[in-house]
Amino acid sequence: MTRASLALVVLGPFALLGLATVLTWVERRLLGLWQDRHGPNRVGPGGLFQPVADGTKILFKQDWIPPFADRSVFILAPVIGMMTVLLSFGVIPLTDTLWIAGNLNVGLLFILGMMGLGVYAVVLAGWASNSKYALLGGMRAAAQMISYEVFMGLSLLGVVMLAGSFNLRTIVSAQAGLWFIVPQGLGFCVFLLAGLAETHRLPFDLPEGENELGAGFHTEYSGMKFGMFFIAEYAGIVLISALIATLYLGGWRGPWLAPALWFALKTGVVVVFFILLRAALPRLRYDQLMALGWKVLLPLSLLNVMATATVLMLRATP
Amino acid sequence: MHAPIPHALGLLCAATTLVGAMMVITRKVVVHAVLYLVVTLLALAVVLALLGAPFAAALEVIIYAGAIMVLFVFVVMMLNLGQADSARESEWMRPRAWLGPALLAALLCAELLYALPSLLAPLPPPFAGPATETPLPPAPPLFRLGVHDVGLSLFGPYVLMVELVSFLLLAGLVSAFHIGRRRAEER
Numbered sequence: 001m002t003r004a005s006l007a008l009v010v011l012g013p014f015a016l017l018g019l020a021t022v023l024t025w026v027e028r029r030l031l032g033l034w035q036d037r038h039g040p041n042r043v044g045p046g047g048l049f050q051p052v053a054d055g056t057k058i059l060f061k062q063d064w065i066p067p068f069a070d071r072s073v074f075i076l077a078p079v080i081g082m083m084t085v086l087l088s089f090g091v092i093p094l095t096d097t098l099w100i101a102g103n104l105n106v107g108l109l110f111i112l113g114m115m116g117l118g119v120y121a122v123v124l125a126g127w128a129s130n131s132k133y134a135l136l137g138g139m140r141a142a143a144q145m146i147s148y149e150v151f152m153g154l155s156l157l158g159v160v161m162l163a164g165s166f167n168l169r170t171i172v173s174a175q176a177g178l179w180f181i182v183p184q185g186l187g188f189c190v191f192l193l194a195g196l197a198e199t200h201r202l203p204f205d206l207p208e209g210e211n212e213l214g215a216g217f218h219t220e221y222s223g224m225k226f227g228m229f230f231i232a233e234y235a236g237i238v239l240i241s242a243l244i245a246t247l248y249l250g251g252w253r254g255p256w257l258a259p260a261l262w263f264a265l266k267t268g269v270v271v272v273f274f275i276l277l278r279a280a281l282p283r284l285r286y287d288q289l290m291a292l293g294w295k296v297l298l299p300l301s302l303l304n305v306m307a308t309a310t311v312l313m314l315r316a317t318p
Numbered sequence: 319m320h321a322p323i324p325h326a327l328g329l330l331c332a333a334t335t336l337v338g339a340m341m342v343i344t345r346k347v348v349v350h351a352v353l354y355l356v357v358t359l360l361a362l363a364v365v366l367a368l369l370g371a372p373f374a375a376a377l378e379v380i381i382y383a384g385a386i387m388v389l390f391v392f393v394v395m396m397l398n399l400g401q402a403d404s405a406r407e408s409e410w411m412r413p414r415a416w417l418g419p420a421l422l423a424a425l426l427c428a429e430l431l432y433a434l435p436s437l438l439a440p441l442p443p444p445f446a447g448p449a450t451e452t453p454l455p456p457a458p459p460l461f462r463l464g465v466h467d468v469g470l471s472l473f474g475p476y477v478l479m480v481e482l483v484s485f486l487l488l489a490g491l492v493s494a495f496h497i498g499r500r501r502a503e504e505r
């Protein structure tokens with residue numbers, strides 16, 4: 001392990017938490033811009049210190065555990081949410097040489113596994129809160145995330161077939177000539193939608209639909225435990241964006257600029273796109289969400305796998 | 319044969335697996351039991367990874383811990399178990415109920431202890447490594463059984479099994495469809 005990756009291990013989590021916090025401000029400002037209003041602009045230059053003010057406030061909130069909740073699981077749930085997202089970042093290569101475990105030969109599977117475990121955060125929060133809105137939110141989240149994990153895995157298979165590896169570094173290296181978004185456009189669309197559902201962002205934020213479920217699975221949470229869910233969600237957006245940049249947009253590859261800068265730029269563009277989707281699209285109904293998943297995205301991703309395999313076979317046997 | 323650190327880690331994970339499995343049986347709140355089962359599966363995944371099968375470890379996490387156990391939690395949430403069920407659970411766990419299983423388990427344990435020396439004995443020549451006098455070959459790399467090997471053996475010698483399993487899954491799918499189907503008169 002090089003000194004740089006050791007530094008990443010120590011500083012990475014803090015950098016990510018800071019990034020996720022700043023992202024809350026970026027989102028609110030951008031939403032303000034697109035919805036023709038101001039957004040938070042009072043604290044510091046352009047409202048930049050708003051996250052600091054929010055964070056300070058949330059730290060001083062009462063750390064309330066409802067007496068009817070299952071205490072240990074209630075505390076465990078946000079920890080799982082945070083851990084799984086942070087661990088996933090470990091296998092993403094920032095540049096050709098700068099990573100913690102970017103060379104792991106099952107890197108992509110590791111991320112899928114962590115996302116699978118991330119479901120527990122939401123489900124257990126819903127169960128442990130022992131209240132109806134939280135339970136409903138948790139059940140919705142479980143069904144939604146399990147369903148969309150299927151298509152997420154399947155849509156990634158095209159990339160894996162083209163690169164011939166689950167190793168994220170190899171996948172980026174395989175995009176030297178052409179970014180995978182071109183031959184894998186269909187897989188990219190499916191992955192993007194699955195990523196939205198996996199981070200339960202609008203238009204797929206049914207587990208926490210405010211106007212029907214209170215706040216869904218985290219209705220009973222307050223103080224820093226709620227803050228952890230919040231930050232984990234934003235870190236999840238960064239994770240999905242970084243994955244899209246790595247898998248489909250050529251990772252650190254690009255002319256003129258430094259590789260790390262290219263990676264940050266691509267990730268940032270996808271993050272902004274995620275926020276734009278929130279500003280532009282209304283929330284789906286739950287049955288629409290499930291129908292879209294199983295009746296449209298599943299066949300599409302299977303078709304993508306089949307087409308990619310056929311092309312690869314034809315190319316291999318001239 | 320074993321590098322000391324992976325060996326110690328493996329023992330630690332094996333211990334975690336055992337303790338987790340015991341907790342699964344003795345918990346009275348079902349979700350707690352399910353969570354301990356998740357811990358057990360994760361520890362098993364680490365054991366697999368240490369044994370040089372990272373692909374199997376990843377699948378263990380994705381499929382068992384990440385999908386099947388979430389379904390368990392989902393069903394438990396639907397059942398809405400409460401205080402009464404926990405009380406009934408503790409009713410079932412009186413000392414007398416432990417007697418029979420404990421006896422059987424002790425018998426199995428004794429058999430295992432009896433058989434262990436022969437399992438640990440050096441293998442006959444075709445399977446044994448080089449004789450102990452010659453220096454041991456360098457330890458194999460940690461990642462041995464990768465995705466390629468698993469895929470090749472699944473669609474090579476085990477292709478019949480794969481087909482049979484897919485039949486089974488198809489049967490499950492068809493029956494789930496049949497059970498979930500709305501009948502004409504119910505519409």
